[in-house]
Amino acid sequence: MVRRAPARYASTTMSSDSGFPDQPPLVExxxxxxxxxxxxxxxxxxxxxxxxxxxxxxxxxxxxxxxxxxxxxxxxxxxxxxxxxxxxxxxxxxxxxxxxxxxxxxxxxxxxxxxxxxxxxxxxxxxxxxTDVDLRDAVESAIPEDDRGRLLGLLLRLIRELQERGQIPVTRMCVSCRFFEPWSHDDAHRPHHCALVDTALGDADLRVECPDWEPAEDARRAVRWLAGRASRR
Ligand code: SF4
CATH class of the missing domain: 1.10.10.10 (Winged helix-like DNA-binding domain superfamily/Winged helix DNA-binding domain)
Structure with a gap:
């Protein structure tokens, strides 16, 4: 049996990144x-x-x-x-x-x-x-442990971008720290490095609030991290 789409989906206008017509763009x-x-x-x-x-x-x-x-x-x-x-x-x-x-x-x-x-x-x-017990339970229930580090890394990229644009204040997280050395290791799970404690870091290890943080003087470091592994020198 061929299912017919509801009339509200019958428009020929379609966003470029969705199979649904009249869907707001993915970023929205x-x-x-x-x-x-x-x-x-x-x-x-x-x-x-x-x-x-x-x-x-x-x-x-x-x-x-x-x-x-x-x-x-x-x-x-x-x-x-x-x-x-x-x-x-x-x-x-x-x-x-x-x-x-x-x-x-x-x-x-x-x-x-x-x-x-x-x-x-x-x-x-x-x-x-x-401590938001309900929200923490929801995250643990909805997002598999293996995906949480990746999600943290993506959110920190967004936060760092907002900081670079001056839209939010710089906070004491790895990616704005002078000890953070992005893309320093070949290990795909732990590609970054903390020079203070001399240890490799993966996305799941990145800190959002660190008492040892010191501001990065080299803005290029953050740009390199945002640009990803391809920017590694
Ligand atoms: S000192 Fe703290 S904030 Fe800086 S890179 Fe190391 S763990 Fe991250």
């Missing part, structure tokens, strides 16, 4: 899919924040202050990392301070400057705020 569907995942993250984080009487921004800030504690961040650092204005961040830090979750301390490097750190109460909230 990809962006829509990323947006769905971001929505799940946003909703999950907002729910956990609300359970602790925090706004979503206050929860983001508390997590950031804890993650970057080794850098003793100032308000300006937090604003730059989140891509927000200093007054917005200052107000949210003030709210966290009134709730007893963060405190300000003199910067040992500059007595006129003030840094922000978590109190023990704030640090105790961080584990619950930062």
């Amino acid at each position: 569907r990809l962006l829509a899919a990323l947006d769905r995942v971001a929505t799940a993250q946003r909703v999950g984080r907002a729910g956990r924040a609300a359970r602790h009487g925090l706004s979503r921004l206050q929860a983001d800030l508390l997590l950031l202050i804890d993650t970057r504690a080794d850098e003793q961040p100032r308000i300006g650092d937090l604003a730059a990392w989140l891509g927000l204005t200093r007054p917005t961040v200052s107000e949210a830090v003030g709210a966290l301070e009134r709730k007893g979750l963060v405190e300000r301390a003199a910067d040992p490097a500059d007595r006129r400057a003030v840094t922000v750190r978590c109190t023990s109460r704030g640090a105790a909230l961080v584990a619950d705020l930062g």
